[in-house]
Amino acid sequence: MGRVLVLGGTGRFGRNAAEAFWNAGWRVTLFDRRTDDLKAAAQGMDVIVNGWNPLYTDWAAQVPSLTARVIAAAQASGATVLIPGNVYVYGEDAPEVWDAQTPHAAQNRLGRVRCEMEASYRESGVQTIVLRAGDFLDTEASGNWFDRMMAPSLKRGVLTYPGPLDAPHAWAWLPDVARAAVALADRRADLPRFADIPFPGYTLTGQQVTNLCSAVLTRPVRAKSMSWLPLHLAAPVWPMARHLLEMRYLWRNPHRLDGAAFATWLPEFVHTPPEEALARAIAPVLNPPRPDRPKRADAAPRPAQAG
Numbered sequence: 001m002g003r004v005l006v007l008g009g010t011g012r013f014g015r016n017a018a019e020a021f022w023n024a025g026w027r028v029t030l031f032d033r034r035t036d037d038l039k040a041a042a043q044g045m046d047v048i049v050n051g052w053n054p055l056y057t058d059w060a061a062q063v064p065s066l067t068a069r070v071i072a073a074a075q076a077s078g079a080t081v082l083i084p085g086n087v088y089v090y091g092e093d094a095p096e097v098w099d100a101q102t103p104h105a106a107q108n109r110l111g112r113v114r115c116e117m118e119a120s121y122r123e124s125g126v127q128t129i130v131l132r133a134g135d136f137l138d139t140e141a142s143g144n145w146f147d148r149m150m151a152p153s154l155k156r157g158v159l160t161y162p163g164p165l166d167a168p169h170a171w172a173w174l175p176d177v178a179r180a181a182v183a184l185a186d187r188r189a190d191l192p193r194f195a196d197i198p199f200p201g202y203t204l205t206g207q208q209v210t211n212l213c214s215a216v217l218t219r220p221v222r223a224k225s226m227s228w229l230p231l232h233l234a235a236p237v238w239p240m241a242r243h244l245l246e247m248r249y250l251w252r253n254p255h256r257l258d259g260a261a262f263a264t265w266l267p268e269f270v271h272t273p274p275e276e277a278l279a280r281a282i283a284p285v286l287n288p289p290r291p292d293r294p295k296r297a298d299a300a301p302r303p304a305q306a307g
Helices: 012-023 038-042 056-077 109-124 145-150 152-156 174-186 206-217 229-234 239-246 260-265 274-286
Strands: 003-007 027-030 047-050 080-085 128-132 135-137 158-161 169-173 194-198 202-204 222-225
Touching: 003 012, 003 038, 012 027, 012 047, 012 174, 038 056, 047 056, 056 080, 056 109, 056 239, 080 109, 080 174, 109 128, 109 194, 109 239, 128 174, 135 145, 135 174, 135 274, 145 152, 145 158, 145 274, 152 158, 152 274, 158 206, 169 174, 169 274, 194 260, 202 206, 202 274, 206 222, 206 274, 229 239
Parallel strands: 003 027, 003 047, 047 080, 080 128, 128 194, 135 169, 158 222
Antiparallel strands: 169 202
16 A cells, blocks of 8 residues: 545545545545645655546636646656546547547647646656546535436436437446546556556446436436527526537537456456446435434545645
8 A cells, every 4th residue: 555645635536536545545645725735745655646626617727737736746756646537638529439549639628628738747757547537426416417417307207418318428436436546556566657548437328327217216217308508598608608518519429438448457346336326326416415414333434634
C-alpha cells in the first residue's frame, strides 16, 4: 500500500476514490484548497488523484492552470497522477467503439479543453493513468445526468431519457471506477508512462435502462423523451445550457468503451451487476437521506485525514 493525495475529495470521483483507497489500506490525504499548498502536500505521496472538476462554464478558464499545478506537484514529488478521463475527447464524428487508439478529434469547446489537458499530462513526463469512463451512476444524488435529469420522474413511473431509446450509451458505476483506480495504482510500476485505459462499465440502451429500473422498483416504468427545448430557450442567457447542448451528441450517437485494455491490466476485476448499481443510484433520488440521519454502524469507513 502507499500514500495518496486526493484533490476534489468532496466531488463525485474524488469522494468515491478516497473511500476506495482508504478501504484498500492506503494512507489517504484529502487536499484542502483553502489552506494547503499543493507542492508541499504532494511530497512523499505515491499517487495524486486529480478529482478537481470545475463547472463546465469554468473549464476553459480553470482547467489549464489546475493541470499545470498538478503536473508541477507531481514532477517535484515523483508521484503518479491518476485522473478520471471522460469521452468528450473523441468528438461527434468518432466511431461507435472507443479505445486508447481512437483519435482525440473533438472540435467542441469542452472536448478541446479535455484534449489539451490530457496532452499536457502526456507531454509532461509525469506518470499518468487516465481511467476513462462514460456517464456516472453514483451512490449519492451528486448532480449527474442520471440523478438530476432522468431519475426524479421515476416517482411517477417514468424514466426521462435524453436520447433515442435504441442507442447504446456508456455508463459507469462510480464505486467500481474507484476500485479500478486503486487496482491500477497498485500496478503503476507495470503501466506505461502514459496509460489511457477505458473503463468498460455498462453499455445500455435507453430501453434497457428503463427495463432495469422497472425490475429494480418492481413496478412498470415507461420511458419518456426529455425535451431539449428549455435548454435551447435558456441558452442565450444561461451559459451552462449552451454547454449541455454542446454535448447532446453523446446521447444521440451510439457508443461504447472497449474493455480489452482494462481486461489485460485487471483480468480479475468483477463489475457490480447493473441492476444493483441502478438500485443504489435510484435510492437517494427517490428517498433522499435526512441531514440529521445518524450514520449506519456498518457503513464503510471514510478517510480520516483532512489534509
